[in-house]
Amino acid sequence: xxxxxxxxxxLTAQEGEFIxxxxxxxxxxxxxxxxxxHPGGGIVSLFMLSSGKKKHGRLIATINIxxxxxxxxxxxxxxxxxxxxxxAVAEGTYKYIFGTGTRLKVLA
Amino acid sequence: KAGVTQTPRYLIKTRGQQVTLSCSPISGHRxxxxxxxxxxxxLQFLFEYFSETQRNKGNFPGRFSGRQFSNSRSxxxxxxxxxxxxxxxxxASSLALAGGNYNEQFFGPGTRLTVL
Numbered sequence: 001x002x003x004x005x006x007x008x009x010x011l012t013a014q015e016g017e018f019i020x021x022x023x024x025x026x027x028x029x030x031x032x033x034x035x036x037x038h039p040g041g042g043i044v045s046l047f048m049l050s051s052g053k054k055k056h057g058r059l060i061a062t063i064n065i066x067x068x069x070x071x072x073x074x075x076x077x078x079x080x081x082x083x084x085x086x087x088a089v090a091e092g093t094y095k096y097i098f099g100t101g102t103r104l105k106v107l108a
Numbered sequence: 109k110a111g112v113t114q115t116p117r118y119l120i121k122t123r124g125q126q127v128t129l130s131c132s133p134i135s136g137h138r139x140x141x142x143x144x145x146x147x148x149x150x151l152q153f154l155f156e157y158f159s160e161t162q163r164n165k166g167n168f169p170g171r172f173s174g175r176q177f178s179n180s181r182s183x184x185x186x187x188x189x190x191x192x193x194x195x196x197x198x199x200a201s202s203l204a205l206a207g208g209n210y211n212e213q214f215f216g217p218g219t220r221l222t223v224l
Contacts, residue, residue, distance in 0.1 A: 033212070041145070041196045043215040086151065095141065095164055096213070098151035 003027050006087050006099035013106050019074040021102045023087030026068065033096065034061050034072050035086040043086070046072070077106045110135065112201050112216035120222045126187040129219045133180050133201030140182040141213060142174060145196040154197075157182050186221075194223045 004025045013019050023032070034046040047054050047061040049070065054061050058077075063070040074081055087099040113132045121127050133140050142154040153166040157176035174184040180201070186193055197220075200213035 031212075035215075041198075041218045041220065043198060043218075045212065045214065048212045088151070092164075095153040095156055095166070096143070096151075097153070098143075100150050 002100070003097050004087060004089055004099040006085075006102050008102060009100065010103045011105070013077050013104070015078060015106055015108050017077050017106075019077050019081075019104065019106075021072045021085050021087075021104070023070045023072070023099055024068060025070075025087075025089045025097075027089065027091050027097065029089040029091060031090040032063055032070050033088040033090065034070070035088055037084045037086060037101070039083075046085075074104075079106045079108050082106050112199060112214055114197075114199055114216040114219050116219060117217065118220050118222075120224060121189050122224050123189055123191060125189050126185060127189060127221060128183055128185045129197055129199075129221070131182045131184075131199035131201075131216055133182070133199075134214055137201035137203055137214070138180055139202045140176060140180065141200045141202075142182070142184050143198045143200065144168075145198060145218075146192075146194070151198070154184065189223045191223050194221060196220050 007022045031050045033048050036044045036046050049063040058075045060073040082105050084101045084103050086101045088096040091097055115130045139158045141156040143151050145151045155165045155174050156163050160176045171187045176182045196218045198215055198218045200215045202213045
């Protein structure tokens, strides 16, 4: 079993839909990071969380430390949101453990 | 402030050769981490450097090595390349403030290595 599990692995949505991507982890963490990777490879940081909830535009990220679970929500999805979303947990201070990613495709 | 830069962006090598990749962190960032991304294994941690010292290492063979210079720039080297080393290699930098608390990492665009 992977230390960081993401679901779903693939997701296709219609423009305007509300999207949720889930991340569960089994290790102790100091922080959790949601990353976005577009075709071509560059990784963009969306959120870093150690507790509670954060919101940036149409994106919302939550984390429940007791349940070892985090969710990334996209409201009013748009085709430009199409990307791979990766959950990464910071184990200790030096390194990430990554989820396998969720490939999102938003259709116009 | 300029972001993390990596050079070269693309590289093609043949089996048995060696390769050196470079990463320049964000100005003021003292920690540099390296990651390998492949379709089969996803993103995996290679190693992390701080103040020219390797602090942590992932589960990769000794063919993978790195170093960090006094200006925080970092290089990673892969010797005796194998086909399976074909991957996107990403580096990330962070402030690594004193006290050991976790600091957010900022990723570079990556170097795509193809081994033929």
